[in-house]
Amino acid sequence: MSELVPPSVPVGLGVLLAEPGLGLRQVAGPREGERPVYAVHTSEMEDPVPYLLGGEMLLSAGVHCPHAEGPGGYWERYVARTVEAGAAALGFGIAPVHDAVPRALVEACERYGLPLVEVPRETTFTAVARSMWQASAERRHRELRRLSEGQQALAGAAARPHPVPAVLRQLAQHLGGWVVLLSADGTELSAAGERPGADARAALATLAARLPAGGGPVSAADTLPAGAGESHLSVYALPGPAPGSGRMALGVCAGRREAADAAIAGGAVVLLSLLTSSRTGAADVRHAAGLVRLMLGAEPASVAPLLAASSGQVAADAGELWTVVHGRRRGRTGTGHAPFAVAEAAAGLGTSLVDVEGDRLRALVPGSGEVRALAGWTLGAGAPVSAGELARGDAEAARALGRAVAERAPVVRQREGAGGVTGLVPADEARALARTRLAPLEGAPAVVETLRTWLSLHGSWDRTAVALGVHRNTVRQRIGRAAELLDADLGDADVRMELWFALKWG
Numbered sequence: 285m286s287e288l289v290p291p292s293v294p295v296g297l298g299v300l301l302a303e304p305g306l307g308l309r310q311v312a313g314p315r316e317g318e319r320p321v322y323a324v325h326t327s328e329m330e331d332p333v334p335y336l337l338g339g340e341m342l343l344s345a346g347v348h349c350p351h352a353e354g355p356g357g358y359w360e361r362y363v364a365r366t367v368e369a370g371a372a373a374l375g376f377g378i379a380p381v382h383d384a385v386p387r388a389l390v391e392a393c394e395r396y397g398l399p400l401v402e403v404p405r406e407t408t409f410t411a412v413a414r415s416m417w418q419a420s421a422e423r424r425h426r427e428l429r430r431l432s433e434g435q436q437a438l439a440g441a442a443a444r445p446h447p448v449p450a451v452l453r454q455l456a457q458h459l460g461g462w463v464v465l466l467s468a469d470g471t472e473l474s475a476a477g478e479r480p481g482a483d484a485r486a487a488l489a490t491l492a493a494r495l496p497a498g499g500g501p502v503s504a505a506d507t508l509p510a511g512a513g514e515s516h517l518s519v520y521a522l523p524g525p526a527p528g529s530g531r532m533a534l535g536v537c538a539g540r541r542e543a544a545d546a547a548i549a550g551g552a553v554v555l556l557s558l559l560t561s562s563r564t565g566a567a568d569v570r571h572a573a574g575l576v577r578l579m580l581g582a583e584p585a586s587v588a589p590l591l592a593a594s595s596g597q598v599a600a601d602a603g604e605l606w607t608v609v610h611g612r613r614r615g616r617t618g619t620g621h622a623p624f625a626v627a628e629a630a631a632g633l634g635t636s637l638v639d640v641e642g643d644r645l646r647a648l649v650p651g652s653g654e655v656r657a658l659a660g661w662t663l664g665a666g667a668p669v670s671a672g673e674l675a676r677g678d679a680e681a682a683r684a685l686g687r688a689v690a691e692r693a694p695v696v697r698q699r700e701g702a703g704g705v706t707g708l709v710p711a712d713e714a715r716a717l718a719r720t721r722l723a724p725l726e727g728a729p730a731v732v733e734t735l736r737t738w739l740s741l742h743g744s745w746d747r748t749a750v751a752l753g754v755h756r757n758t759v760r761q762r763i764g765r766a767a768e769l770l771d772a773d774l775g776d777a778d779v780r781m782e783l784w785f786a787l788k789w790g
Contacts, residue, residue, distance in 0.1 A: 293420045293421075293423050293424040293427060293543070294320030294321060294322050294339065294420070294423075295320070295321050295416060295419040295420050295423060296318040296319065296320065296321070297310075297316065297318075297319045297320075297321050297341070297372065297373055297399060297401075298316075298318060298319075299419050300321065300341070300401075300412070300415060300416060300419070301401070303415050303419075305411070305415070306403075306407050306411060306412060306415055307404045307406070307407055308375070308401050308402065308403060308404075308407070308412070309401065309402045309404075310399055310400065310401050310402075311385055311390055311400050311401070311402050312389075312390045312391075312393040312394050312398075312399070312400035313373070313393045313394065313397060313398050313399035313400050314397055314399060315399075316399065319372055319373065319399060320339060320372060321339065321340070321341045321372045321373060321416065322337075322338075322339035322340060322372070323337075323339065323340045323341070323416070324340065324341050324343060324375075324409075324412055324413040324416045324417075325340045325341070325342055325343065326342075326343040326344070326409045326413070327342060327343075327344060328344055328345065328346075328347040328348060330348055330358075330362070331365055332362075332365060332366055332369055332371070333365050333368060333369040336366075336369040336370065336371055337370075338369065338370030338371070339370060339371075339372050340371050340372060341371070341372055341373045341374070341375055341401070341412075341416070342366060342371045342373070342374050342375065343375040343377065343403065343409045343412060343413075344374070344375070344376060344377070345376070345377040345379065345380065345381055345382070346376065346377075346381050346382050346386070346389075347381055349362070349381075349382075349386070357388065358388075359386060359388040359389045359392045360388070360392050362389075362392075363389070363392040363393055363395075363396050363398055364392075364396060366398060367396045367397075367398050371398070372399070373398065373399040373400070373401055374393065374398055374399070374400050374401065375401045375402075375403050375409075375412065376389065376400065376401070376402060376403060377403040377405075377407075377409065378402060378403065378404055378405045379405040385400070385402050427542070427543065427544040428544075430458070430544050430548075431544045431547050431548060433458070434454075434455075434458040434544070434548035434551070435548065435551050437454045437457075437458060438451055438454050438455065438458075438548070438551055438552055438555055439555070440454075441453065441454040442555045442558075442559065444659075445628075445659035445660035446628065446660060447555075447559050447628065448465065448474060448556065448559050448560060449474050449476065451552055451555055451556060451559070452464075452465065452474055452475065452476040452552075453476040453477075455476070455536075455548065455549065455552045456476040456477030457477075458548055459477075459536060459538045459545050459548065459549065460538055460539065460540070461477055461478075461480075461536060461537050461538025461539060462475065462476070462477035462478055462479055462480050462484075462536075462537045462538070463475065463476055463477055463534065463535065463536050463537075463552075464476075464485075464488065464534075464535045464537075465522075465532060465533075465534055465535075465556065465560075466488070466489065466492045466519075466532060466533045466534075466535055467532055468532060470489040470492060470493060472485075473532070480515060480537045484515050484517065484537045485537075487517055488517055488519060488535035488537060489535075491517060491518075491519040491535070492519045492533035492535060495519065495521045495533055515537055515538070515539065516536075516537070516538055516539065516540060516541035517535070517536070517537055518535070518536040518541065518546075518549065519533045519534065519535045519536070520533060520534045520536075520549060520550070520553045521533050522534060522553065522556055522557045522560060532560060534549070534552065534553055534556060536549055559627065559628075560627065583671075583672070584671040584672060584674060585670065585671040585672050605650075605651060605652045605668040605669065605670060606648055606649065606650060606651075606668065606669060606670070606671060606674060606677065607648075607649040607650075607651070607652060607653075607655060607665055607666060607667075607668050607669075607677070608646070608647075608648060608649075608665070608666045608669070608674060608677035608678045608680070608681040609633060609645070609646065609647040609648075609649055609655055609663055609664070609665045609666075609681055610644075610645065610646055610663070610664045610665075610678075610681040610682050610684070610685040611629070611644070611645030611646070611647070611658065611661040611662065611663045611664070611685065612643060612644060612645070612661065612662045612685060612689060613643040613644075613645075613660060613661055613662075614660055614661060614662055626638050626639075626640050628660075629645055629647065629658060629661070630647075632656070632658040632659065633647050633649055633655065633656075633658060634649065634653075635647055635648060635649045635650065637649075637650075645661060645663075646678075646681075648674075649665075651668070652668035655695060655697055656695070657694035657695045658694075658695075661694075662685065662688050662689055662693070662694060662695070663685065663688060663694065663695040663696070664681050664682065664683070664684030664685025664686065664687065664688050664695070664696050664697075664698075665681055665684055665695065665696070665697040665698065666678065666679070666680030666681035666684060666697075666698045667680055667697075667698045680698040681698070683698065683733075683736065683737065683740070684696045684697060684698045686737055686751030686752060687737070687740060687741065687751055689750055689751055690737075690741055690744075690747035690748065690750045690751035691741075691747065717786065718785075718786040718787070718788075721770075721782065721783070721786040722783075722786050722787070724769040724770050724771075725766060725769055725770065728765070728769070730762060731762050731765050731766050731769070732766075732787070733752070734748065734752060734759060734762040734763060734766070735762070735763065735766045735783065735787070736787045737751050737752055738759065738763055739780055739783065739784045739787070740784075743780075745759050745760060770783070
């Protein structure tokens with residue numbers, strides 16, 4: 285078949301055969317109802333090749349054809365040239381020249397595998413062409429609507445808490461197949477849809493491995509025969525984590541491959557590229573330099589400006605204060621979304637300094653700005669601290685996360701200790717008072733932390749148990765132990781207030 289086809293939406297031959305107003309009947313050739321027909325062309329020329337682009341249904345009444353001939357004659361040559369021109373089918377009109385389809389034409393079409401359709405006397409060629417273009421217009425409308433719906437669904441999925449798996453699910457639904465995101469070495473990172481057999485998965489991995497490592501959009505396709513029909517395989521390259529490195533690829537295994545499918549997949553490739561790409565360039569250089577200096581013993585305060593700059597902040601400002609954030613994933617647990625959780629958290633928190641391990645998150649946010657809620661996570665943020673006080677900020681963030689979990693709040697932030705009533709006591713005296721008051725609890729960190737959480741949650745046993753991840757009886761035992769060691773009545777509001785300030789100052 286010719287590689288050049290008219291710029292038209294094809295219509296399956298079966299659609300024209302099923303049109304009741306036409307009365308067409310196939311009399312020879314393979315019965316492929318879905319054979320694509322791109323156009324209808326009428327010609328009585330003996331040689332149709334110069335007038336066909338490929339993919340047409342050629343209509344002829346045999347005006348210049350003999351009524352009878354033997355094998356190897358006119359009809360043999362005519363069908364051979366029609367097939368050479370890439371015609372999808374041949375329609376033969378009964379009238380005004382012939383009363384029936386010539387037997388030699390039927391036999392030639394059978395030999396060359398060209399569908400031969402009988403056009404009845406009462407059906408004009410114009411009616412066939414009109415039905416073809418009407419069906420094509422209807423299909424184009426459906427495809428455009430499907431494309432629009434698919435693009436809208438993908439855009440909506442990209443805005444969900446876990447956008448990469450959500451985009452894959454929507455893509456699988458709209459393509460009616462299986463989609464998979466493959467790493468550069470062929471590892472399945474995430475997938476959606478009905479999982480195909482091992483042969484199809486291996487074929488997709490092979491196609492993905494053949495994609496070049498350079499930049500630019502690249503795709504490849506193949507067809508895999510199957511018992512119940514063909515499986516159409518496609519892979520699309522996504523940008524790698526760095527120039528010249530191996531790239532991730534989107535693989536698609538579906539029972540069809542149409543223009544709208546390719547366009548929908550193309551939109552998904554753009555979204556997935558944005559969602560999975562890593563930051564590169566000068567920011568990464570500064571980030572790497574900062575980590576190297578830390579590992580070689582540099583003070584955190586001297587490295588902080590580099591890390592702040594790599595996180596997209598102004599080093600001169602952001603290097604002074606840092607906010608430590610702890611998080612716990614809500615709802616579905618597990619590491620199924622681990623390859624993308626870092627990118628999602630980084631985008632939501634506004635920093636690239638993010639560590640996600642399983643269902644736990646820790647992050648360093650340069651500056652002292654607001655820490656907003658992050659979809660899918662419960663967050664706790666410490667008060668802004670200098671680079672030399674990150675350990676304190678880390679502890680505060682952990683406690684804030686415990687409170688957020690207990691209170692079922694999306695985010696809880698530890699407020700500054702300075703100011704208010706606590707600011708009336710000089711810092712040195714406050715620390716001395718705290719050491720004296722809490723001295724009996726030295727060597728019992730679990731008791732101290734339980735007391736701190738219990739007081740912050742207004743003496744609630746259940747919420748303290750949730751925040752610390754222990755049984756409520758354990759909370760009661762530890763609070764009882766604290767009261768015993770401190771020789772204090774924890775039911776007294778004054779005692780609780782005194783201990784709360786000591787814990788804040790200590």
